[in-house]
Amino acid sequence: MTASAPPDPRTPVIELRGLDKSFGPVQVLHDVAFSAHSGEVTALVGDNGAGKSTLVKCVGGIHPIDAGEYLFDGVPVQVNSPRDAAALGVEIVYQDLALCDNLDIVQNMFLGREKRNGLILDEYTMEELAAKTLAGLSVRTVKSVRQQVSSLSGGQRQTVAIAKAVLWNSKVVILDEPTAALGVAQTQQVLELVRRLADRGLAVVLISHNMNDVFAVSDRIAALYLGRMAAQVRTCDVTHAQVVELITSGRSGDLGLAGTNGNGNGART
Amino acid sequence: MSVTAHKQKPDAGPGGTLPSLAGGYLTKVKGGDMGALPAVTALVVLCIFFWVAQPSFMTQGNFANLLTQGGAGIVIAMGLVFVLLLGEIDLSAGFTSGVCAAVLAVTLTRQGWPWYAAVGIALVVGLVIGLALGLIVVRIGIPSFVVTLAAFLALQGVALKIMDNGTNISIHDKTVLAIANDNVPILLGWGLCAVAVLGYAAVLLLRYRNRAARGLAVESPAVVGLKIAGLALLLGAAVLVLSMERSYNPALHSLKGVPIVVPLIAVLLVLWTFVLTRTTFGRHVYAVGGSQEAARRAGIDVDRIRITAFVLCSAMAAIGGLIAASRANSVDPNTGGSDVLLKAVGAAVIGGTSLFGGRGRMLDAVLGGMVIAVIDNGMGLMGYSAGTKFIVTGLVLLLAAGVDALSRKRALPGR
Numbered sequence: 212m213t214a215s216a217p218p219d220p221r222t223p224v225i226e227l228r229g230l231d232k233s234f235g236p237v238q239v240l241h242d243v244a245f246s247a248h249s250g251e252v253t254a255l256v257g258d259n260g261a262g263k264s265t266l267v268k269c270v271g272g273i274h275p276i277d278a279g280e281y282l283f284d285g286v287p288v289q290v291n292s293p294r295d296a297a298a299l300g301v302e303i304v305y306q307d308l309a310l311c312d313n314l315d316i317v318q319n320m321f322l323g324r325e326k327r328n329g330l331i332l333d334e335y336t337m338e339e340l341a342a343k344t345l346a347g348l349s350v351r352t353v354k355s356v357r358q359q360v361s362s363l364s365g366g367q368r369q370t371v372a373i374a375k376a377v378l379w380n381s382k383v384v385i386l387d388e389p390t391a392a393l394g395v396a397q398t399q400q401v402l403e404l405v406r407r408l409a410d411r412g413l414a415v416v417l418i419s420h421n422m423n424d425v426f427a428v429s430d431r432i433a434a435l436y437l438g439r440m441a442a443q444v445r446t447c448d449v450t451h452a453q454v455v456e457l458i459t460s461g462r463s464g465d466l467g468l469a470g471t472n473g474n475g476n477g478a479r480t
Numbered sequence: 481m482s483v484t485a486h487k488q489k490p491d492a493g494p495g496g497t498l499p500s501l502a503g504g505y506l507t508k509v510k511g512g513d514m515g516a517l518p519a520v521t522a523l524v525v526l527c528i529f530f531w532v533a534q535p536s537f538m539t540q541g542n543f544a545n546l547l548t549q550g551g552a553g554i555v556i557a558m559g560l561v562f563v564l565l566l567g568e569i570d571l572s573a574g575f576t577s578g579v580c581a582a583v584l585a586v587t588l589t590r591q592g593w594p595w596y597a598a599v600g601i602a603l604v605v606g607l608v609i610g611l612a613l614g615l616i617v618v619r620i621g622i623p624s625f626v627v628t629l630a631a632f633l634a635l636q637g638v639a640l641k642i643m644d645n646g647t648n649i650s651i652h653d654k655t656v657l658a659i660a661n662d663n664v665p666i667l668l669g670w671g672l673c674a675v676a677v678l679g680y681a682a683v684l685l686l687r688y689r690n691r692a693a694r695g696l697a698v699e700s701p702a703v704v705g706l707k708i709a710g711l712a713l714l715l716g717a718a719v720l721v722l723s724m725e726r727s728y729n730p731a732l733h734s735l736k737g738v739p740i741v742v743p744l745i746a747v748l749l750v751l752w753t754f755v756l757t758r759t760t761f762g763r764h765v766y767a768v769g770g771s772q773e774a775a776r777r778a779g780i781d782v783d784r785i786r787i788t789a790f791v792l793c794s795a796m797a798a799i800g801g802l803i804a805a806s807r808a809n810s811v812d813p814n815t816g817g818s819d820v821l822l823k824a825v826g827a828a829v830i831g832g833t834s835l836f837g838g839r840g841r842m843l844d845a846v847l848g849g850m851v852i853a854v855i856d857n858g859m860g861l862m863g864y865s866a867g868t869k870f871i872v873t874g875l876v877l878l879l880a881a882g883v884d885a886l887s888r889k890r891a892l893p894g895r
Binding site: 293294305307309310311312313314318322323324325327330331332335338339342355357 | 690691758759764770771775779780838
């Protein structure tokens, strides 16, 4: 059903094949194939209700999959909980951030996985590691790692959330609309950060509605249409207009789903 | 008690110098955290006001009185900090203390148990009440306001039942009576004071050394020195005043030294401050109070944290009940009743603990409890009626809650 991506010599870090997912009577994902490679930014695009968030939550282990294969580094794995995903090195940065306003940057980055020295929290190591991670991502907008998150701007919060995901030597970082609520300059900062993550060898999956963002940073684009993978293509092979067509009608020229035009019997959520 | 800055202050600029200490505080205020400043200011203003209006307020005798008067409320308020940090409330903490005091009195007198067994069973009763409240709130999902309001009524009834519908039970056990009525020997008082100051200095200096060794931002030595000197000065002055003779007839009955309840509260303060700021559990309490969803996604067992907070709150209420019983030399159905709970909640909020959760410290309960004790004591000395005292305390509580709500409002839109 899907247009095959250009052949790639390397094995994708994450590869999903024939993924189905239903919520009760509503089938949200139909036979979806999706892959993400290390060192690349894969943009996941699609209209509202196309199944982007559901797909990501399946990858992150929040929703168990109904059918299909989940391969990690080419090996089939079972991911049944967020912990399983985290153990593999898959981290999701959610749209609503999941940071605690009343804690500082270090405390947030290590939340739930605090470093301890016996009974006592090892603040020194945590602060060092947090500062090192932020420095490694060339983040210079944050004045002090002991700042409370409530005092940070939207872009800085997003940066902290991303740094939190990177801290754990993760291999795959999934970003759910990281620039949705940001201004122009802050969007630019976050996009640069996204690019840097990929350049460091991580597989980055970027969910976005913004075509400019997608074309600015992504290496591949995966377009979902009504719960089906319309196409997964290299960014350099397609134009803006083609991607928009894929999102809105599921096909563009010889790309995309066969015979879906005006048919649309996929489930909407 | 000085403002022990156990939270690492935001190390703005290179090295946390004195000006940046003020700057760091300003950032905190902008972030919606007023810290201890309102409570300390209120304490100083109130003390000066009562001193001018009624010179007998500033005597060593009254100072000791003030501390023992406030003791039970402060301890209950410390327990409430745990639930308030989660954005919950325990309206039954007052009567929990009452029930525990009743259990203590009955086992001591009618059953003739030794004091340690009686104190132990009272604490266990507190733990069980807290566990029940926590389980009902968390597992069934009834708002804590409703659950503890129900418990407020029910526990009042339990206390009455335990005391055969309202008889007053006198306590004669020397150990229990000593908690709120006896004093620490003068030398031991000074010794404890020295231990506190040296301990605080050791913590600060160790932190300074470790942070410096790892190249992390440190406070300037001047700030560290100032903090230690400040605590030493405050504690020293307090112990000095309390070591003075405060009996009207020293030849007959000498009365001097730090009341035992003071080191008791100090130990609890250090213990819970340590738990809240230096352990994973404490960190998770703040996280759950800040954002339950974020905490859950971080893999924190939110339910366990919430239940534990109710257990700790009720256990502290039990200790508050012991102090109240000791101070009154007896237990009656009103122990832990009337305004005890509201004053304790007021103490925590006046001290700077937020009713919305996620923000507050153990020290807040002590500072706020002192403010309430000073109002109570000072207005009593000036001859105002209970009615006036209630009105003033109510207004002060409203003011503190208003400051809390406004500072939160200011913090929120700054996204």
